[in-house]
Amino acid sequence: MSETPFNVLFLCTGNSARSILAEAILNRVGRDRFKAWSAGSNPKGTVHPFAVDLLVQLNHDISFARSKDWAEFANPDAPKLDFVFTLCDSAAEEACPVWPGQPMTAHWGLPDPAAATGTEAERRLAFADTYRMLNNRISIFTALPLATLDRLSLQRRLDEIGSQTSSKDAPEPA
Template sequence: MTKTYNVLFLCTGNSARSILGEAIMNAEGAGKFHAYSAGSRPAGDVNPHALELLQRLGHDVSGLRSKSWDEFALPDAPKMDFVFTVCDQAAAEECPFWPGQPMTAHWGLADPAAVRGSNVEINLAFSETYRMLRQRISTFASLPIASLDRLSLKNRLDAIGRDQTHADAN
């Protein structure tokens, strides 16, 4: 029996990038990973463009909701193995204490919800964010986690966030 790793994607509003990360990881890493998302100051609603994109691409969106990262710092919350910040604001904020000392990395991406313009421009921004997250998550999901020492794994997680082309170089 293989371990299922819990992964938390964090962003300030938990309405777009972290939600996309949660949905992609749950699809890409089914059986190996269980993903969650949260925000330091949750927007309260999932961005409709994020939901529409995920539905169009065949993701289950039924359980997606904007929520506070405080939920995952509670004693009865799932123990996280990995925590990824996907926006600059969440990376710079003081995070709650995560029981079990999960591996952390910053995978910063531009906020597609901040794009102003036509629906085509907004949809393009969300599609590009989805593509980049999916690429990072696919690389992460293919890592031989159990056989890597903690430092090597941390280096690879950081490389994934910095530059996708160098993620396998460490």
């Protein structure tokens, strides 16, 4: 493939669950067309064990998985970002760094599975549900005809993807 892949950053405050799952999913679903990373404004420093367990169960390579500060992606040596997606409401409300290259941004908020309560099975189910929702959104995103959409149309589509609550409501990938 001669084209440079699109660089995507997923943000969450703690960078321990949702953003880690999204990074793994996009790097699998997007293959050579996308390169994903994740980070947090206040990273926990560890990846939630239920997130790791789920990724292992689903045969994802987890060697990438580490909780990191979003400042890593705002420095001059960082990859030029094409897209930045916030996955939690608190990260969406924070003042983000200025990303080099003016990437497209959208908020794809989801409940935090790490905050789930109940039995261990119920808490693990919250992680599986988050994975499913992220997989649906990322699959729609990767199917978008990026080369044929102008910036305004693309922004509208990114926002639509983030506003969906289930796969049955998801927009068609034009």
